[in-house]
Amino acid sequence: MSDIDVASSAGAEGTEHIDEAAVAALTAPVPETIGDGGPELVQLLTPEGERVDHPDYSAYVADLDADDLRGFYRDLVLVRRVDAEATALQRQGELGIWASLLGQEAAQVGSGRALRPQDYAFPTYRxxxxxxxxxxxxxxxxxxxxxxxxxxxxxxxxxxxLYTIVIGAQTLHATGYAMGIQRDGAVGTGDADRDAAVVAYFGDGATSQGDVNEAFVYAAVNNAPVVFFCQNNQWAISEPNDRQTRIPLYQRARGFGFPGVRVDGNDVLAVYAVTKAAMDAARSGQGPMLIEAFTYRMGAHTTSDDPTKYRVSAEVEVWKHRDPIARLKAYLTAHAMADTEFFDAVDREADELAATVREGCLSMPDPEPLSMFDHIYVEKHPVVEAERAEFAAYHASFEGGH
Structure with missing residues (x-):
């Protein structure tokens, strides 16, 4: 008998009896997201930059040396600088829109560096x-x-x-690709240079989309070698997590029949370790996994968004103290793995990269209008060709100064 049946079952005399406890359970408010990720959070580097061990994942970073850690830091700084430059360019009218990753650098760099060359990634637009x-x-x-x-x-x-703008659609693409390499014999062979896996990125908002849940179903029943990587940045555009789910997002995997894990998305070491473990398992034929990278979007959803309309500044201030770059810098400094000369050199490289990005963006030539039809299908398609001709005629009608 379901909870609803219990809540409205008939009494012995035919009168309806209301089970108040059952009703209370069903109508209880959705719990707020745990601000620090909760005890299940996998963490190897605290916000203060202190190294901690984890029984399941410490081994996956044991072989990282000082050069590797400095490489992580360089990645984080350069990626953030590109993001900042792109945001500035959009504000100056040089980009139509930009989706910032500010605050999510560790989730992306940590997972990206855990991939092997033969692995395939399906991104969103961030x-x-x-x-x-x-x-x-x-x-x-x-x-x-x-x-x-x-x-x-x-x-x-x-x-x-390529980037996917439709929310969640890339999870189906990723699952299909994973099923393909599985059938091609590139999974579970024991050949480290051949065995491959797929990673699909999406945000917490996308978990409410049907495409994502359908991808979970297909991945589970086919034991597909795909890792679903959810960057839970706490806000699905303007809706918080408690408007989307009653449980931590990583626990949803259980209902589809595969494991899930929550990792500190601002800890580049933990993200690297968890992603490496999940991809290793997928390549060996153990099937899918859901990673929830518990992080925070420090800026707007996109440059067309104003987050001050739906969240308080105090919340942002709390997450500033969990900054992924600051915590890694603190660790490198405390353990004498990097000095001021190194940090200054990275900052100079970031300045040079920003200048290159700005100059390159401003010098991009406008494309020939009809080129938008060139790379839709491998071979000519009658509908596309008809659309090309129609657009060409429309465009030609403006020639001569009109």
Whole structure:
């Protein structure tokens, strides 16, 4: 008998009896998200920059040396600087829109660096840090938001799919791709250079989409080698988590039949370790996993959004003290793995990268209008060709100064 049945069952004399406890359980307010991620949070580096151990994941970072950690720091700083420059360019009218990753750098760099070359990543429109780790030129990202290309990089070369604007759709693409490499025999062979897995990125808001839940179903029943990586930045545009779920997001995986884990998304070491473990398991044939990277969107959802309309500044101030870059810098400094000269050199490199990004963005040529039809299908398609002709005629009607 369900809770609803219990709550409104008939008494012995035919009168309806209300079970007040059952009703209270069903109508209880949705619990607020635990501000610090709760005891289940996997963490290897505290917000203060202190190293802590974890029984399941410490081993996955044991072989990282000082060069590796300095490399993580460099990635975080450069990715944040590209993001800041792109935001400034949009404010100056040079980009149509920009989706900032401010505050989520560790979630993206940590997971991106955990991938092997043969792994394939399916991003949303905010995975600039993962793109950086996969070798995508930042100017390709800006070109997309400037409206001069469709992304500009070769997904097969980078093993990094083009950005997906439709919320959650990429999870189905990722699951299908994972089922494909599984059937191609590139999973569970024991060949480290051949076995591959797929990672699908999405936000907490996307977990409310049907596409994501359908992808979970297909991945589970097919034991697909796909890792679902949810960046829980606490806000689905303007809706908090407590408007979307009664339980921590990682626990949803249990209902579909595969494991889930919550990791400190501002801890680059923990994200690297958890992602590496999940991808290793997927490559070996153990099936899908859901990673919830518990992080925070420090800025707006996009540059067309005003977060002051729906969240308080005090909340942002709390998360500033969990900054992923500051905690890694504190750890490197405390353990004499980096000095002022190193940090200054990274800052100078960031300045140079920002100047290159700005100059490159401003010098991008406008595309030939009809080129928008060039890369839709491999071969000519009658509908697309008809649309091309119609647009060409429309465009020609404005020639001569009209």
């Amino acid at each position: 995975e600039h840090g993962v793109a950086w780790c996969r070798g995508v030129n930042p100017l390709n990202l800006l070109g997309l938001f400037r409206g001069v290309n469709h992304g500009g990089w070769d997904p097969d070369e980078k093993n990094f799919h």
